[in-house]
Amino acid sequence: MTDQSRPEPINEETVAINSSSNQEDDINTVSASAKESKATHDTNKRHPQEILEPTESITPEPVTTEDISATYNNRHWSRAFWTFVIFAASWLTYATTISLIDVWKTNLWFAIPLTVVTSIFVIVLVLLIRREWRAIKAVDSIDNTQNQLRKFIDEESPAGVHNTLEPILSGISKYYPEEFRHFEEARADRQTTHEYLSLLNNVLLSKIDKDVDTAIHNATLSVSALVAISPHPALDATIVMIRSNMLIRKIGRMYGLEPTGLASLRLFKKTIINAITAAGIEELGSLLIDEIGANMTVKALKVLAEGAVNARRMYRLGHLAKNYMRPVAIST
Amino acid sequence: MGKKIKLGVTGFSRTGKTVFIGSLTQALLTSDAWVKKRGQGPLAQFTPFELGQFTCGSIRDDIHSDFPQFPFRKVLDSLTNKHAKWPVPTEGISHLVLDLDFHIKKKFWERDKKIQLELIDYPGEWLADLPMFEQTYDAWSDDMLDRAKESVRKEWSQVYMQEVNELDPEQDDEGVLERLTDIWAQYLSTAASNGLVFNQPGRLLRPDALRHSPVLRLIPIPESKRQSRLGKKLQNRFKEYQQKVIKPFYKNYFSKIDRQIVLIDILRTLELGEPAYNELIDSLNLILKSFKYGKGSILDWATGHNTTHVLFAATKADHVVRGDRANLEKLLRKIIRHVDDRNRFKSSVKHYDMMEIASVKASEDRMTVNPPKREILFGKPHQADKNGAYDPGGLPLDIPPDWDSMEFQFLHFEPLSMLDAQYDGFPTINLGKALNFLIGDDFK
Numbered sequence: 057m058t059d060q061s062r063p064e065p066i067n068e069e070t071v072a073i074n075s076s077s078n079q080e081d082d083i084n085t086v087s088a089s090a091k092e093s094k095a096t097h098d099t100n101k102r103h104p105q106e107i108l109e110p111t112e113s114i115t116p117e118p119v120t121t122e123d124i125s126a127t128y129n130n131r132h133w134s135r136a137f138w139t140f141v142i143f144a145a146s147w148l149t150y151a152t153t154i155s156l157i158d159v160w161k162t163n164l165w166f167a168i169p170l171t172v173v174t175s176i177f178v179i180v181l182v183l184l185i186r187r188e189w190r191a192i193k194a195v196d197s198i199d200n201t202q203n204q205l206r207k208f209i210d211e212e213s214p215a216g217v218h219n220t221l222e223p224i225l226s227g228i229s230k231y232y233p234e235e236f237r238h239f240e241e242a243r244a245d246r247q248t249t250h251e252y253l254s255l256l257n258n259v260l261l262s263k264i265d266k267d268v269d270t271a272i273h274n275a276t277l278s279v280s281a282l283v284a285i286s287p288h289p290a291l292d293a294t295i296v297m298i299r300s301n302m303l304i305r306k307i308g309r310m311y312g313l314e315p316t317g318l319a320s321l322r323l324f325k326k327t328i329i330n331a332i333t334a335a336g337i338e339e340l341g342s343l344l345i346d347e348i349g350a351n352m353t354v355k356a357l358k359v360l361a362e363g364a365v366n367a368r369r370m371y372r373l374g375h376l377a378k379n380y381m382r383p384v385a386i387s388t
Numbered sequence: 389m390g391k392k393i394k395l396g397v398t399g400f401s402r403t404g405k406t407v408f409i410g411s412l413t414q415a416l417l418t419s420d421a422w423v424k425k426r427g428q429g430p431l432a433q434f435t436p437f438e439l440g441q442f443t444c445g446s447i448r449d450d451i452h453s454d455f456p457q458f459p460f461r462k463v464l465d466s467l468t469n470k471h472a473k474w475p476v477p478t479e480g481i482s483h484l485v486l487d488l489d490f491h492i493k494k495k496f497w498e499r500d501k502k503i504q505l506e507l508i509d510y511p512g513e514w515l516a517d518l519p520m521f522e523q524t525y526d527a528w529s530d531d532m533l534d535r536a537k538e539s540v541r542k543e544w545s546q547v548y549m550q551e552v553n554e555l556d557p558e559q560d561d562e563g564v565l566e567r568l569t570d571i572w573a574q575y576l577s578t579a580a581s582n583g584l585v586f587n588q589p590g591r592l593l594r595p596d597a598l599r600h601s602p603v604l605r606l607i608p609i610p611e612s613k614r615q616s617r618l619g620k621k622l623q624n625r626f627k628e629y630q631q632k633v634i635k636p637f638y639k640n641y642f643s644k645i646d647r648q649i650v651l652i653d654i655l656r657t658l659e660l661g662e663p664a665y666n667e668l669i670d671s672l673n674l675i676l677k678s679f680k681y682g683k684g685s686i687l688d689w690a691t692g693h694n695t696t697h698v699l700f701a702a703t704k705a706d707h708v709v710r711g712d713r714a715n716l717e718k719l720l721r722k723i724i725r726h727v728d729d730r731n732r733f734k735s736s737v738k739h740y741d742m743m744e745i746a747s748v749k750a751s752e753d754r755m756t757v758n759p760p761k762r763e764i765l766f767g768k769p770h771q772a773d774k775n776g777a778y779d780p781g782g783l784p785l786d787i788p789p790d791w792d793s794m795e796f797q798f799l800h801f802e803p804l805s806m807l808d809a810q811y812d813g814f815p816t817i818n819l820g821k822a823l824n825f826l827i828g829d830d831f832k
Contacts, residue, residue: 070754070764070777242427247714251433251821258438259427 191319194223195308198381205384214252218243221256224383227312228260235260253384261384264310271310272374275303280367296366300324303370304377311381323381390487390502393827394644396679396695399651400585400671401512401593404703404747406475408651409484409507410463411747412823415813416445416486422812430813434820436490436831443489448504451485458484458509467748468810472803480596481510481641490831503830508641511594516586516671518642518678521634525626529608532588536575536608539663544578547571552609557616562605565618569605583660586671591633603628642679647697647826650676654702654719655798658784662791672727681737696738699825700724705817706746707798708780709763710753713817715783716744722787741825746817750801751780769799 152174160167201220208216229236239260246252282295305320315323379385397405415430419437422429426438436442447460459482463475488503520528536545548571555568573592580587589606591598598604606625613619652672657664682688684696702720705713720742728734751767754777768775780799789796806814 070766071757072752072754072766238426238428241425242432245428245432247710254433254435255427255438258435262439 188319191313191315192322194313195315195319195323198313201383202385209249209253212249214246214249217249217252221383224312225260227314228264228310228383229312231310231312232260232264235263256384261382265378265382268307268310268374268378271303271306272371272378275299275374276367276371279370280363283366284363292366296370300370300373303374307374307377308381311383313381323377390504391830392504392506393646393830394506394508395826396642396645396648397507397509397651398515398648398675399512399703400515400653400668401477401580402656403512403651403653405512405651406463406478406509407467408649408703408745408747408819409458409509410460410467410475411814411816411819412507413445413447413458413460413484413486414464414809415816415819415823416488417447418811418813419444429820430816431820431823433818434824435828436824437820441490441492441831443491443500445489445505446487448485448487451504451506452483456480456482458482458507460484464810467803467814468806470805470807472805474803477594478509478511479594481508481637483508488827492832501831503827505827510637510641511590511596512585513580513587513590513593514637515590515675516588517590517634518638519674520588520626521630521638521678525623526611526614528588528626529614529622530611532608533610535586540582541575541579541584541663544582545575548575548607552607552613555609555613555618557609557613557618560617560621562602565605565607565621568607572607583656583664584667585664586667586674589629589633591629598633603632638678643692644694645679646694647699648679648695649699649701649822649826651701651703652720652723653704654716654723655704655707658789658794658796659798662788665788669723669726672723676727676733681733683736683738693736697826697829698733698737698740699822700740700742701818701822702742702744704746704798705744706749706751707765707801708783709765711763712783713744715785717742718785719783719787720744726787739825743818743821743825745819745822747814747819748803748806749815749817750803752804765799765801767799767801767804769801775804 156167156171156174159170201224204220205217208214208220225236225239239255242255242259243252246255279296279299282299283292286292286295301320301324304324305315308315308320308323313319313323397408399405411430419429419431419442422431422437423440426440431437431442434442449457466473466475484507486505486507488505489500490503491498491500523531533549535541536549548568551568551571555564569592576587576593580593587593589604591604592606595601595604603625606622606629609619609622614623650672652668657668679695680691680693681695681698682691682693688694688696700720702716705716708716724742734740751765754764754766756762756764756777762779764777764779766775766777769778778799781797784794784796809815
């Protein structure tokens with residue numbers, strides 16, 4: 057089979073193909089040609105025929121971290137929590153409305169400012185909840201994004217990979233506009249998923265990785281110093297928790313997730329669960345560190361050892377968060 | 389003192405070795421023009437450049453200063469001229485040594501490092517001589533005469549066959565030998581101009597410093613005449629050719645190459661038809677056996693099997709539309725499958741890859757405006773008066789194609805006027821990607 061046409065001059069109007077052209081169309085053109093080529097490659101003697109009986113996939117679906125983490129969910133507690141939230145919100149709304157009606161009946165001068173303040177509060181609260189909700193959704197979609205990415209990489213679909221990463225890239229573009237511009241300008245020429253991901257890694261993510269490493273380094277140093285001078289273990293724990301949350305939030309922002317307060321806590325939780333389920337060896341490493349720390353604490357350098365152990369924990373947490381939140385896993 | 393890498397640019401004549409070396413050198417010298425546009429330019433997909441590790445390249449004039457240097461300036465002038473044209477074919481061997489400066493940044497330290505990249509240009513015709521090194525005169529003679537009687541070669545070799553059949557083998561006259569060598573060279577030249585690549589002795593086509601030397605008076609004669617005085621003389625001359633011409637060429641330039649790029653002009657071969665295709669497959673098969681590929685182990689290093697990375701590149705990717713470039717790569721993969729059908733080569737080398745490239749992009753990718761939209765090329769085909777938009781035609785999707793029904797033609801584009809290439813390097817397709825495969829790992 058041939059796909060031939062003779063060379064010929066074109067007399068109609070033409071336009072240059074460049075980075076501003078629709079990359080998806082370009083990619084589809086290539087993919088179509090590639091698929092056609094693949095079809096002709098088949099030299100099997102069997103004749104093609106339609107299969108009418110039911111079929112199923114012989115390749116099992118890969119087990120994802122989402123599946124594993126799902127086993128940790130307790131649906132009953134979740135239901136109870138959300139029921140309580142709805143219950144409290146309903147009563148609060150009811151009580152506030154009744155109180156406002158009473159005020160309107162008794163004193164008009166108090167009623168107007170109180171209604172305005174209440175309305176502003178409700179609007180701000182709704183906006184905050186909406187923002188938190190979106191941020192939590194974005195955090196929850198990390199696993200899904202990774203699964204989608206894996207699927208499109210297997211299917212050799214650069215357009216699919218790009219569409220999956222688009223929301224994250226849009227977040228990244230706010231903090232890294234120049235690098236993002238370089239990436240956008242060059243991506244039209246990348247026609248395979250490997251080329252696309254190489255460009256993403258080299259031009260955009262490598263710069264973010266460096267900044268994330270610097271952030272982890274700084275957080276590690278500050279935690280080790282603060283814990284070393286902290287007078288009480290409870291304060292140590294507080295410092296580590298606050299600093300960890302700040303670090304995770306920062307890393308999330310750099311990788312285009314824009315986590316808010318609650319979302320960053322959720323990110324923290326997911327990072328830990330992901331790390332535990334992904335690699336049991338991490339727990340072993342943690343135990344070893346504790347062991348080393350415990351041995352050191354009985355020695356003269358107790359304070360420094362505590363600082364060092366906490367710093368080590370912070371460092372590892374930072375890198376776990378980095379591996380979890382990086383849009384494209386380092387191994388790909 | 390940095391790491392030294394010898395890059396063997398391999399390919400038959402007119403596959404674009406000179407243009408590849410010229411364009412690569414210019415890309416490395418002008419990389420700073422693209423620092424603000426990483427991911428674009430001639431070094432796009434060269435990871436050390438995209439990561440900002442690669443600083444700059446510079447030409448070393450002090451190394452191999454007693455050998456001919458690659459005529460970089462001439463190649464550059466030829467391509468960046470207002471009336472740009474492809475460089476003239478290479479007549480002899482030449483070197484170019486480049487220093488590639490880069491820096492690496494680790495957690496606690498930062499270092500500036502250097503890689504010394506040596507590129508060698510030579511006439512592609514000489515490559516065909518490599519399999520002769522393993523042969524005897526008798527075997528070579530039989531092979532050459534058998535080939536000369538095959539398909540299209542038969543017509544071009546008629547004069548030589550007639551002369552050699554009428555030859556008196558007891559007549560030990562150097563003048564007769566010289567005359568027959570000229571006729572043989574004429575036949576080889578006709579075969580080469582028609583795209584056939586297995587023309588031995590290759591030095592007859594590009595003699596360089598050996599022009600008129602007796603060692604080049606080497607021709608095949610029929611078995612019945614080999615026991616004569618002339619036969620004995622030719623046998624000795626064959627050995628002399630092996631020892632004085634092929635061996636030094638191989639030993640000095642090919643035996644120590646660390647990385648290799650094999651340039652293959654698939655479009656021209658398809659256009660020339662079945663004989664050219666069959667000969668390309670045969671020749672590549674024989675020539676690849678001449679190189680020492682290795683896995684990078686200590687044993688390989690000790691036995692001289694240094695070549696660890698081999699890249700097969702289908703040239704003239706700019707002569708097909710973007711949608712067909714993936715097909716060009718697929719054709720290349722199928723061709724290499726035929727060349728190395730026993731995976732002997734693949735199992736002996738550490739890394740190999742295949743891709744389509746254009747060292748200098750001679751056309752511009754465009755798309756028609758009116759529906760149905762289609763990709764076309766804008767450029768100046770050979771013998772056209774001016775630049776224009778062209779549909780370059782489609783590629784055959786099967787290899788080998790159905791030669792009887794296929795009438796493949798492609799447009800031979802002349803280079804576009806590229807005055808900016810003096811400062812920005814040449815527009816290319818996959819040059820950086822090729823470089824990344826060949827030496828990207830060494831920037832550590």
